[in-house]
Every structure is written in C-alpha cells, then in structure tokens.
Amino acid sequence: xxxxxxxxxxxxxxxxxxxxxxxxxxxxxxxxxxxxxxxxxxxxxxxxxxxxxxxxxxxxxxxxxxxxxxxxxxxxxxxxxxxxxxxxxxxxxxxxxxxxxxxxxxxxxxxxxxxxxxxxxxxxxxxxxxxxxxxxxxxxxxxxxxxxxxxxxxxxxxxxxxxxxxxxxxxxxxxxxxxxxxxxxxxxxxxxxxxxxxxx
Amino acid sequence: xxxxxxxxxxxxxxxxxxxxxxxxxxxxxxxxxxxxxxxxxxxxxxxxxxxxxxxxxxxxxxxxxxxxxxxxxxxxxxxxxxxxxxxxxxxxxxxxxxxxxxxxxxxxxxxxxxxxxxxxxxxxxxxxxxxxxxxxxxxxxxxxxxxxxxxxxxxxxxxxxxxxxxxxxxxxxxxxxxxxxxxxxxxxxxxxxxxxxxxxxxxxxxxxxxxxxxxxxxxxxxxxxxxxxxxxxxxxxxxxxxxxxxxxxxxxxxxxxxxxxxxxxxxxxxxxxxxxxxxxxxxxxxxxxxxxxxxxxxxxxxxxxxxxxxxxxxxxxxxxxxxxxxxxxxxxxxxxxxxxxxxxxxxxxxxxxxxxxxxxxxxxxxxxxxxxxxxxxxxxxxxxxxxxxxxxxxxxxxxxxxxxxxxxxxxxxxxxxxxxxxxxxxxxxxxxxxxxxxxxxxxxxxxxxxxxxxxxxxxxxxxxxxxxxxxxxxxxxxxxxxxxxxxxxxxxxxxxxxxxxxxxxxxxxxxxxxxxxxxxxxxxxxxxx
Numbered sequence: 001x002x003x004x005x006x007x008x009x010x011x012x013x014x015x016x017x018x019x020x021x022x023x024x025x026x027x028x029x030x031x032x033x034x035x036x037x038x039x040x041x042x043x044x045x046x047x048x049x050x051x052x053x054x055x056x057x058x059x060x061x062x063x064x065x066x067x068x069x070x071x072x073x074x075x076x077x078x079x080x081x082x083x084x085x086x087x088x089x090x091x092x093x094x095x096x097x098x099x100x101x102x103x104x105x106x107x108x109x110x111x112x113x114x115x116x117x118x119x120x121x122x123x124x125x126x127x128x129x130x131x132x133x134x135x136x137x138x139x140x141x142x143x144x145x146x147x148x149x150x151x152x153x154x155x156x157x158x159x160x161x162x163x164x165x166x167x168x169x170x171x172x173x174x175x176x177x178x179x180x181x182x183x184x185x186x187x188x189x190x191x192x193x194x195x196x197x198x199x200x
Numbered sequence: 201x202x203x204x205x206x207x208x209x210x211x212x213x214x215x216x217x218x219x220x221x222x223x224x225x226x227x228x229x230x231x232x233x234x235x236x237x238x239x240x241x242x243x244x245x246x247x248x249x250x251x252x253x254x255x256x257x258x259x260x261x262x263x264x265x266x267x268x269x270x271x272x273x274x275x276x277x278x279x280x281x282x283x284x285x286x287x288x289x290x291x292x293x294x295x296x297x298x299x300x301x302x303x304x305x306x307x308x309x310x311x312x313x314x315x316x317x318x319x320x321x322x323x324x325x326x327x328x329x330x331x332x333x334x335x336x337x338x339x340x341x342x343x344x345x346x347x348x349x350x351x352x353x354x355x356x357x358x359x360x361x362x363x364x365x366x367x368x369x370x371x372x373x374x375x376x377x378x379x380x381x382x383x384x385x386x387x388x389x390x391x392x393x394x395x396x397x398x399x400x401x402x403x404x405x406x407x408x409x410x411x412x413x414x415x416x417x418x419x420x421x422x423x424x425x426x427x428x429x430x431x432x433x434x435x436x437x438x439x440x441x442x443x444x445x446x447x448x449x450x451x452x453x454x455x456x457x458x459x460x461x462x463x464x465x466x467x468x469x470x471x472x473x474x475x476x477x478x479x480x481x482x483x484x485x486x487x488x489x490x491x492x493x494x495x496x497x498x499x500x501x502x503x504x505x506x507x508x509x510x511x512x513x514x515x516x517x518x519x520x521x522x523x524x525x526x527x528x529x530x531x532x533x534x535x536x537x538x539x540x541x542x543x544x545x546x547x548x549x550x551x552x553x554x555x556x557x558x559x560x561x562x563x564x565x566x567x568x569x570x571x572x573x574x575x576x577x578x579x580x581x582x583x584x585x586x587x588x589x590x591x592x593x594x595x596x597x598x599x600x601x602x603x604x605x606x607x608x609x610x611x612x613x614x615x616x617x618x619x620x621x622x623x624x625x626x627x628x629x630x631x632x633x634x635x636x637x638x639x640x641x642x643x644x645x646x647x648x649x650x651x652x653x654x655x656x657x658x659x660x661x662x663x664x665x666x667x668x669x670x671x672x673x674x675x676x677x678x679x680x681x682x683x684x685x686x687x688x689x690x691x692x693x694x695x696x697x698x699x700x701x702x703x704x705x706x707x708x709x710x711x712x713x714x715x716x717x718x719x720x721x722x723x724x725x726x727x728x729x
Contacts, residue, residue: 010387010388013387014312014313014383014387014388017382017383017386017387018312018313018379018380018383021378021379021382021383021413022379024410024413024414025375025379025413025416025417026417027414027417028413028414028415028416028417028418028421029417029418029420029421031417031418031421032417032418032419032420032421032422032424032425032451032454033421033425035421035447035450035451035454036425036436036447036451039444039447039450040444043444046514121439127512127514128514176439
C-alpha cells in the first residue's frame with residue numbers, strides 16, 4: 001500500500017469514527033429535551049417539588065376525621081408583575097384535623113384602571129405534603145375577572161388527607177396570581193391551575 | 201509512561217511547499233501547532249480580560265459600602281468574570297495544549313480533521329465578541345450569575361440572548377474540537393503506541409473529550425429551552441405556564457458538573473507529565489491513574505444535584521447526591537497519592553514547572569477537601585452561596601486548573617519557542633502567584649463560614665478586615681500575571697537555546713523532535729517500542 005492509499009484509508013476511518021461520535025452528541029441533545037417531560041412526570045407521580053395533583057377532588061364520604069391530630073395550614077398569596085391587583089388570604093392560618101373539610105377564602109382587589117383577567121397558580125410546601133393536600137373547590141380552577149376597583153372574596157374548600165406523614169405539622173398553601181392576558185397567563189389558563197409551582 | 205524512540209526524524213520539516221506567512225498563515229491555518237498557539241493566546245487574552253473584571257470586583261469589596269460600581273454593574277462583573285474565565289480562558293487553554301501536545305505525544309503528523317480544527321478555533325472569536333459586546337447593550341451584560349438561572353435569565357435584556365448565543369457557539373466549537381481529539385487519539389497513534397502506553401496527558405484529554413461531547417449538548421439543550429421560553433412562548437422554566445425554574449437547574453448542572461471535571465482532568469494530565477520529569481522517576485501507578493480518571497468521569501454524571509441541596513429535593517435524593525459526591529474523592533485521592541509516590545525518593549529539582557505542579561497538588565487538595573465539606577448536606581445548607589464556596593472553587597479552578605496551565609506553559613515553552621524561559625523571573629512569577637493567591641482566597645473560607653454571601657457588592661462591617669486582605673492579595677495576583685506575559689514574550693524573542701530533550705528527565709515522543717518543534721513533525725510515523 002502506498003502512502004496515498006494509506007492516507008485515504010485513514011481519512012475514511014476518521015470520518016466513520018467522527019460520525020459515530022456525533023451520535024453521542026445527538027443523544028446528549030435529545031436527553032436534554034427528554035429531561036423536561038421526565039421531570040414533570042416524576043414530580044407528579046412522586047408528589048415532589050410541591051407539584052401534587054391539585055385538580056378538583058370530590059370529598060370522600062368514608063374518609064375519617066382524625067380528631068387526635070392537629071395540622072396548621074398557613075395561607076399566603078402574591079401577585080406577579082403585570083397584574084395590578086392586591087391579593088391576600090382572609091385568614092393567614094387555620095388549625096384543622098386531617099380529613100376535616102374546611103372553607104377559607106382570599107381577598108382580591110383590582111387597583112388598576114382596567115378590567116383584568118387573572119389566573120392563580122397554587123403550590124404547597126413542604127413538598128412532601130403536596131400529595132396530601134386536596135382542594136374540593138378553588139378559585140384557581142378557573143380564570144377570574146375583576147373590573148377596575150372591584151374586590152372579590154375567593155373561596156377555597158380543602159382538606160388534608162388523614163394519611164399525611166406524622167412528622168408534618170404545618171402545611172403552607174400559596175397562590176401566585178398571574179395576568180391571564182399575557183402569554184404566560186394564557187398558558188397558565190390552559191393548565192387551569194392544574195400544575196402548581198414550587199415555592200421555597 | 202512508555203519509553204519511546206523516534207526512528208525517523210523530520211529534518212526536511214521546513215520542506216519544499218514552504219510555510220505560509222503573514223496574517224493568512226493564522227486565518228487559514230490547519231497546522232495543529234499554529235492553532236494550538238492561537239488557542240493559548242486567545243485564552244491568555246480572555247484570562248487578562250476576565251481578570252481585570254475580578255480586579256473591579258475586589259476594588260468594590262475593598263471596603264464595605266458602595267465605592268466604585270453600582271450593584272447592577274457588580275452583578276455583571278461577577279457573572280461575566282465567571283463565564284469568560286470558564287469558557288474563554290480555562291477551556292480554550294486546555295484545547296491549546298491538546299492541539300500542541302497530543303499529535304506530538306502520540307507521533308501523529310497533525311490532528312485528524314485539520315480544517316475542522318481551524319473552524320473550532322475561529323468560532324471562539326465571534327463568541328468572545330458577543331460576550332464582550334453584551335456589556336454595551338441596553339441593560340448591560342448578563343447579571344444573574346454565570347449559571348444563568350431562570351427566572352432572571354428569562355426576564356433579562358438582549359444581553360442574555362447574546363450570551364446564550366455565544367455559549368451555543370462555544371459549545372459547537374468544543375464538540376467539534378473534542379470529536380477531532382478523540383479521532384486523533386484513536387486513529388493516528390504511531391505504530392507500537394498502544395492505549396496503555398499513551399502519555400497520561402493524552403489519556404486525560406481522551407476522557408475529557410468524551411465528557412465534552414456528552415455534556416455540552418445538554419447545555420445546548422438547556423440554553424435552547426431558555427431561548428424558546430424567552431421568545432417563542434414555551435414554558436419550560438416559567439412557573440405561570442406550568443414550567444419549573446428548578447428544572448433548568450437540573451439540566452444545567454447535569455452539564456455543569458461534568459464541566460467541572462472537563463476543567464480539571466487535563467490539569468491532572470499536565471501534572472502527571474511534569475512531576476515524573478522533575479522527580480526523574482516514571483509516573484507511579486500509571487494504570488491506576490487511567491482508571492481513576494475514567495472513574496471520576498463516570499461519577500461526574502451522577503452528582504449534579506449537590507449544587508442544588510437548598511433548592512428543594514427529597515431527603516433520599518439529597519442523601520444519594522451527598523454520598524455519590526463523597527465517592528469522587530476516592531479516585532481523586534488515588535491520583536494525589538500517585539503524584540506523591542512519584543515524588544517519593546525521586547531526584548527532585550525545582551524548576552518553575554515543578555514548583556507550579558507541587559503547588560497545584562497541595563492547593564488543589566485543599567480545594568478538594570473544602571469540596572468534601574460542601575458535599576456534607578447539613579453543612580452545605582449553611583455554606584450555600586457564601587464566600588466559602590467562592591474559596592472552594594477558586595482553590596480548584598485557579599490553584600488547580602489555571603496554575604497547572606501556567607506550569608504546563610513553562611514546561612513546554614522551550615519546545616514551542618526553541619528558547620529557555622528566564623528561570624529567575626519564572627520563579628518570581630510562581631512565588632508571587634502562589635502567595636497572592638492564598639492571601640486572596642484563604643480568608644474567604646473564614647468570611648464564608650461567618651456567613652458572607654457571594655455576589656453582593658456590599659457587606660457587613662465585621663467582614664471588613666478579611667475583605668481588605670483578600671482585595672490586596674487579588675491586586676497582587678492580577679499584577680503578577682503581567683509578569684507571566686512578560687516572561688512568555690521574552691522567551692519567544694530569545695534566550696538560551698533549548699535542546700531537543702529540554703529537561704533532563706523528560707521522556708516521550710515530543711522530546712525527540714527539534715526545539716522549536718518544526719512546522720511539520722512525524723510525517724513518517726515514529727516506531728514506539
């Protein structure tokens with residue numbers, strides 16, 4: 001084999017290896033995008049990251065109220081930039097028994113000059129409690145409209161499942177109110193508050 | 201390391217088709233040595249630029265209160281300092297070494313894909329321009345930290361787009377460069393050079409290149425998601441749309457932790473080359489070094505969430521990442537002990553490259569230990585985002601990676617230029633750098649433990665003394681690097697003629713060619729016994 005032949009054989013082997021290595025690159029890229037759905041799935045299934053199932057839950061008639069135990073539920077709320085509302089819980093905390101269906105509410109007022117559409121995204125802390133916090137009725141299930149200057153009482157009907165781990169004594173429920181007209185809020189509407197955010 | 205002999209010498213190296221000159225020699229270069237030189241100069245320019253930013257940071261932190269820069273500017277300085285040092289200074293410097301040394305060490309005439317090699321280098325220039333130009337756009341440069349966490353990076357101005365685009369370009373450059381390096385190492389070794397006879401530097405770069413092609417695309421993915429979130433209405437990281445900012449942290453650190461080892465493994469390779477030379481003994485435990493490097497690389501993909509202990513994770517996850525992180529200290533310890541065993545009872549001399557190497561072994565180990573401290577979950581919750589972390593990663597990145605690079609430059613400079621550098625000035629540079637480095641960063645362990653948060657332009661009075669010491673050290677450290685520049689330029693311009701072997705204890709193919717290494721080497725492959 002002369003030198004030129006050797007060179008062309010080498011360059012063919014080089015090309016083959018380079019293409020094989022590009023497959024690793026492609027796999028890395030695909031993996032990066034696969035992390036996003038995998039992460040959502042894992043968080044939802046395992047109830048991690050405050051991302052529990054927070055859709056409407058029917059009350060369970062057979063559920064026993066655990067009178068021996070108290071859980072403190074803390075309520076917080078905030079509005080995100082782009083929404084000229086004031087928003088806060090009517091009661092900042094409640095002591096409830098696990099299994100007990102409780103009604104509380106938030107107060108929202110539109111301080112802006114225009115009528116505005118808002119959508120609230122709930123989250124639960126600690127993350128582990130998210131799976132055990134159920135909402136029967138919530139203003140976060142649909143979009144809310146407030147006219148300029150209008151205030152509204154927004155109810156939440158909830159219970160904490162009796163099998164809440166024993167070391168959890170306090171659960172915090174937070175709502176972040178987004179502008180429903182901006183693209184962010186539109187997306188939040190399609191989610192209809194089904195995917196709460198995580199708050200530290 | 202193997203004993204090697206070159207049977208053929210390219211004495212006709214400055215051969216018939218001549219050697220391109222002028223500017224176009226560099227623009228169109230496909231020569232691994234020219235491209236290596238350009239990589240090294242580029243990274244040195246970026247090192248000085250980002251170093252100047254660090255001077256700004258330390259000037260502001262010299263005293264409590266706001267003196268020189270506003271908080272917005274300060275945040276831009278810390279962010280760009282990190283981004284440019286990592287992607288502009290350390291990574292290109294190692295690629296420069298790979299370009300120069302890998303073909304010489306394995307007896308190849310050039311890299312496998314010389315034109316791609318040219319492209320890898322020239323992609324760095326638009327990326328650097330984008331990063332630097334982003335300082336001057338409305339709103340200023342990125343200011344949310346080099347990690348570019350959302351929501352700040354989703355909300356930021358056009359500088360975020362520029363930086364993300366710059367990182368995309370740098371990613372392409374790194375990936376192409378790595379494919380080139382892997383192909384060169386696998387297909388172009390001289391006859392007789394089996395994988396387990398390769399110099400340790402080549403091994404570390406082979407493994408680093410694999411880390412790069414696996415990790416950089418993940419960063420590209422995260423950055424692409426960031427861009428689509430910013431401009432195309434997706435909600436990967438937007439809580440309002442059902443996304444999660446913490447997702448970005450997972451994807452980012454899945455890249456980010458291998459990146460840490462991308463920046464240190466080639467440094468280990470340089471140490472494993474220099475220490476045997478000046479201890480005049482072969483590298484102790486060569487095979488265990490290879491396996492330890494591979495083990496570090498594999499483990500680097502399963503420890504990422506130790507950067508996120510405080511951002512929310514189930515306890516089981518925290519424990520997994522804590523223990524897997526601690527496990528990395530085992531192969532790293534193997535390496536440190538092997539270097540010590542190499543020096544043990546060796547006939548050591550202390551030329552500048554050896555001084556740098558010994559300092560790196562010592563100081564990197566300090567950085568490794570403070571990393572182990574940060575890995576302990578309950579301790580990390582206290583230390584997260586404090587100056588302790590700043591001290592830790594400067595001990596591994598400056599006194600690990602950057603000082604290994606400096607040692608490597610002194611070690612191979614005679615081979616590159618044909619002249620010996622000024623040993624006296626080199627030693628001055630070493631001592632100034634090492635002392636100033638420790639004066640700068642050692643006190644940060646204390647300020648960090650006491651709770652001083654990083655990335656804040658102002659601080660409480662009680663930290664004033666330590667910060668003043670750190671700042672004085674930093675100014676000395678910055679100025680010392682100008683001496684480095686002077687020594688390098690002086691060496692290029694002239695000096696004592698270097699022999700082919702340069703160092704008495706140096707072994708390997710690169711020491712069989714002339715000094716300076718001719719433009720073309722090993723066109724006829726040497727035989728390795």
